[in-house]
Amino acid sequence: MNPRVRRSVGVTETLAVAVPAQSASPALDFDALYRDSRDDVFAYVAGLLRDRSAAEDVCAAAFERAYRRRRSFDARRGEPRAWLFGIARNAALDELRRRRRRASLAGDVPDVDAVGAEDAVEGALRRGVVRAALAGLEPRDRDLVALKFFAGLSNREIARVLGVSESNAGTMLHRAVQRLRRACDATP
Amino acid sequence: MRRRDVMDPEVERELAALDAALAGETVDELVRAVRAQRPEIRQEFARELDARVEAGFGGAGRGRRRLSVVRVSRRTLMPALGAAASLLAALVVVASLSSGGEEMQPSPQNAPSPARGGTAESLAEPSAKPPVTPEAGDRVVPEETLSATGVAPGAARRVERQASLVLTAPAGEVPEVSDGVIRATDEVGGIVASSSVSTGDDGRAGASFQLRVPTRRLDDALARLSKLGHVRSRTQSSQDVTGTFVSARERLDESLAERKGLLRQLAAADTRNETASIRERLRIVRAEISSARASLRRLRIRTDYSVVGVNVVAEGEGDGGAGGGNWTPRDAVRDAVRVLEVFAGAAVVSLAVLLPLGLLGLAAAAGARQARRRGRERALSTG
Numbered sequence: 066m067n068p069r070v071r072r073s074v075g076v077t078e079t080l081a082v083a084v085p086a087q088s089a090s091p092a093l094d095f096d097a098l099y100r101d102s103r104d105d106v107f108a109y110v111a112g113l114l115r116d117r118s119a120a121e122d123v124c125a126a127a128f129e130r131a132y133r134r135r136r137s138f139d140a141r142r143g144e145p146r147a148w149l150f151g152i153a154r155n156a157a158l159d160e161l162r163r164r165r166r167r168a169s170l171a172g173d174v175p176d177v178d179a180v181g182a183e184d185a186v187e188g189a190l191r192r193g194v195v196r197a198a199l200a201g202l203e204p205r206d207r208d209l210v211a212l213k214f215f216a217g218l219s220n221r222e223i224a225r226v227l228g229v230s231e232s233n234a235g236t237m238l239h240r241a242v243q244r245l246r247r248a249c250d251a252t253p
Numbered sequence: 254m255r256r257r258d259v260m261d262p263e264v265e266r267e268l269a270a271l272d273a274a275l276a277g278e279t280v281d282e283l284v285r286a287v288r289a290q291r292p293e294i295r296q297e298f299a300r301e302l303d304a305r306v307e308a309g310f311g312g313a314g315r316g317r318r319r320l321s322v323v324r325v326s327r328r329t330l331m332p333a334l335g336a337a338a339s340l341l342a343a344l345v346v347v348a349s350l351s352s353g354g355e356e357m358q359p360s361p362q363n364a365p366s367p368a369r370g371g372t373a374e375s376l377a378e379p380s381a382k383p384p385v386t387p388e389a390g391d392r393v394v395p396e397e398t399l400s401a402t403g404v405a406p407g408a409a410r411r412v413e414r415q416a417s418l419v420l421t422a423p424a425g426e427v428p429e430v431s432d433g434v435i436r437a438t439d440e441v442g443g444i445v446a447s448s449s450v451s452t453g454d455d456g457r458a459g460a461s462f463q464l465r466v467p468t469r470r471l472d473d474a475l476a477r478l479s480k481l482g483h484v485r486s487r488t489q490s491s492q493d494v495t496g497t498f499v500s501a502r503e504r505l506d507e508s509l510a511e512r513k514g515l516l517r518q519l520a521a522a523d524t525r526n527e528t529a530s531i532r533e534r535l536r537i538v539r540a541e542i543s544s545a546r547a548s549l550r551r552l553r554i555r556t557d558y559s560v561v562g563v564n565v566v567a568e569g570e571g572d573g574g575a576g577g578g579n580w581t582p583r584d585a586v587r588d589a590v591r592v593l594e595v596f597a598g599a600a601v602v603s604l605a606v607l608l609p610l611g612l613l614g615l616a617a618a619a620g621a622r623q624a625r626r627r628g629r630e631r632a633l634s635t636g
Contacts, residue, residue, distance in 0.1 A: 096306070103303075104299075107298075108292050128310075192290060195283070204634075205633045215291045236260060
């Protein structure tokens with residue numbers, strides 16, 4: 066018979082903490098997701114569409130769509146943010162398609178309201194260069210830049226949103242950033 | 254072999270640097286400038302959106318809940334349909350196996366033996382002519398001599414007889430009783446024209462026979478058959494066909510006499526026209542003789558061999574239905590199995606129709622989804 070082995074000595078106090086139950090597919094906390102992502106979603110959509118008014122409509126539609134589909138969210142298929150941005154991206158692309166029917170996207174006038182406050186001439190000049198470079202990017206590159214710089218998604222989340230592998234998403238992002246750098250350098 | 258999903262180290266380094274700059278750990282002018290371009294949400298719009306979210310978008314989620322459930326279950330629709338189809342098919346097979354045995358008609362065991370004169374014709378047509386064998390005690394007599402030997406004055410009348418017998422036996426003894434029926438038929442010189450034997454462990458076991466038994470030994474045959482099991486019913490009927498027989502025989506006699514006279518006339522004919530006329534008349538008479546012979550042959554078979562129908566029923570069979578009696582739990586189980594059989598069969602047929610339609614629908618939905626996705630991506634490509 067094995068004698069009982071004392072594993073702890075000198076223990077004077079024991080603290081019991083309830084461990085939350087982990088389910089295979091935890092329910093989506095939509096409110097928390099909304100609070101965490103509202104501004105990012107808007108920034109992404111506005112950066113992609115370059116139209117504040119349309120971005121507000123698309124952002125609201127995306128959240129409403131996500132709210133309706135919140136029960137179909139499956140944690141095994143990705144993070145909640147990636148799921149939400151996938152919905153937002155689809156809504157934004159639908160808006161782009163609608164706009165394309167009305168007029169060419171290339172003819173869109175950049176939304177001046179989207180520019181932040183200019184408090185210094187040098188900064189303003191620099192931002193103007195970047196804004197022009199962003200405007201000159203291909204929509205696909207602008208999509209990636211908006212996901213990364215405006216929405217703050219990780220490469221893995223971007224991969225989920227785009228439906229590609231993480232390395233593929235990283236490579237695409239890298240190329241987009243390179244093109245953005247070149248565009249900035251080329252802009253007088 | 255699947256390619257490894259590996260990123261270029263240089264790209265990986267630059268992405269790491271980008272992440273560090275975005276996190277504020279390092280300084281990158283481009284990152285800072287681009288971040289400065291980040292569109293900020295309008296506070297008024299943010300408050301409106303907050304209010305809409307708090308209100309649940311006017312109950313949008315509740316109204317679409319059912320659609321959401323359908324969407325979720327559609328992912329598992331195919332495996333579920335496959336499982337259901339397999340389950341139903343298995344159910345049908347099990348139910349069919351449990352509900353009875355195989356039908357044998359006729360089996361080599363109970364088919365008429367060539368030695369007994371049984372032929373395919375006799376099996377296919379119960380009323381067909383049974384072969385006459387010396388063992389049957391019936392001499393083959395030329396039709397021309399029937400007037401002298403077949404229905405001689407004072408001879409027995411021609412009577413066509415039929416009998417039917419329903420025997421009951423325990424389900425396990427049905428095969429033995431069936432063997433006994435064949436054996437008894439052989440012993441009286443009869444033949445088994447057709448047979449059907451069902452075997453099974455439950456009350457569905459049974460057998461049915463159509464026998465041809467020499468009429469003169471009909472009573473003997475019925476006595477032997479009755480000993481094989483419990484006689485539930487026994488019926489006999491007879492029909493006197495003497496008049497028909499005599500009439501046919503007289504027609505034959507007249508035709509034969511006419512043919513004889515015509516042959517004499519033919520021998521004495523002088524002219525070609527006379528010869529031709531007699532030959533034509535001879536052709537007609539020969540046809541009449543053939544018809545009369547066939548009638549006589551059929552009548553003789555019907556009267557010389559009696560038709561005996563024997564049904565062997567497993568004990569308990571039909572007690573709850575047509576046979577009356579109590580409706581036992583065993584009957585209930587049997588009925589339940591039959592209901593399941595019918596239900597499962599209908600379900601399988603329905604699935605056979607719905608499954609391809611469902612697959613087509615899913616394929617169409619997948620195609621539409623793919624097309625929508627491509628359309629969205631095109632908005633980026635050409636925008």
